[in-house]
Amino acid sequence: EAEVAQSPRYKITEKSQAVAFWCDPISGHATLYWYRQILGQGPELLVQFQDESVVDDSQLPKDRFSAERLKGVDSTLKIQPAELGDSAMYLCASSSDRVPGNTIYFGEGSWLTVV
Amino acid sequence: AQTVTQSQPEMSVQEAETVTLSCTYDTSESDYYLFWYKQPPSRQMILVIRQEAYKQQNATENRFSVNFQKAAKSFSLKISDSQLGDAAMYFCAYRSPVSNYQLIWGAGTKLIIKP
Numbered sequence: 001e002a003e004v005a006q007s008p009r010y011k012i013t014e015k016s017q018a019v020a021f022w023c024d025p026i027s028g029h030a031t032l033y034w035y036r037q038i039l040g041q042g043p044e045l046l047v048q049f050q051d052e053s054v055v056d057d058s059q060l061p062k063d064r065f066s067a068e069r070l071k072g073v074d075s076t077l078k079i080q081p082a083e084l085g086d087s088a089m090y091l092c093a094s095s096s097d098r099v100p101g102n103t104i105y106f107g108e109g110s111w112l113t114v115v
Numbered sequence: 116a117q118t119v120t121q122s123q124p125e126m127s128v129q130e131a132e133t134v135t136l137s138c139t140y141d142t143s144e145s146d147y148y149l150f151w152y153k154q155p156p157s158r159q160m161i162l163v164i165r166q167e168a169y170k171q172q173n174a175t176e177n178r179f180s181v182n183f184q185k186a187a188k189s190f191s192l193k194i195s196d197s198q199l200g201d202a203a204m205y206f207c208a209y210r211s212p213v214s215n216y217q218l219i220w221g222a223g224t225k226l227i228i229k230p
Contacts (some may be wrong), residue, residue, distance in 0.1 A: 031216070033217075037158075040223075041222070041223070042206055042220035042221065042222060042223055043160070043218075043220060045217055045218075048215060048217060055215055056215055056217065089158055091160065093160075095216075097216060100212060100216070101147070101148035101167065101210055101211075101212075101216065103150070103162055103165055104150075104210075104218060105162070106152075106159060106160035106161070107159070108157070108158070108159045109158050109159060109160075111158070
C-alpha cells in the first residue's frame, strides 16, 4: 500500500539553527498538507498545497517558517531560526481530490526537539 | 465556522468489551465528510473510518462502526471486542468544500484498554 514518506523521523537541533523536513506524498495526490502537533493536542494546519501552489498558509509563521513544493510532487518545510517553542511533531499528509472529500493520508511524522 | 467537539478526554474499557467514543459537530452545510483517526504512541495518524454526509447508512470497518445522526450532528465511534492494540488517541474530524476540504479536528479522546 502506498504511503506518505517523511524524513527525518527524529531531529534534535540547537536554538537559532536551521532545520528542514522533507515529504513525498502518495503518487498522484495533488493536495499536500503540513501540520504541527503538540503532544496531547490535535494537529494544527501550517500550509496546504494544491499541486505547486499554496492554497492556505495563514497559520504558517512566515518570519521563520517556509514551505515549498516546486514541481508539485515532494515538499520541504524549513524553520530558520528554530526556537524552543518549535519542538513538536511535524506531520505531512496528502489526498487525491479527484473525488471530493477523499481521505487524507498521513506520514509517520518528523519529531523535532529544539534545545 | 465549523467546530468539532469530543467531550470525553479519556475513556477506558476492558479488553474484549465494547466502547463508544462521542463526537458532535456544528455546521450549516449539507455536503461534508466525517472521519475517525487513530494515533497510537508511535504517533502516525491512521484512518479508522469515514462517513459521507449524504449516505444514510452507517459506515463499518470490521470491529469499528459509527452511529451517524445527521440531524443531531452526532458521529460516535463504536469499537467492539476491544483489543490491546486499540489503545490510542482517537480524533474525530470534519471536512467540507467550504473550508478548502481542510480537516477540522476535535480535541481527541485517549482510549485505555485494560487487560
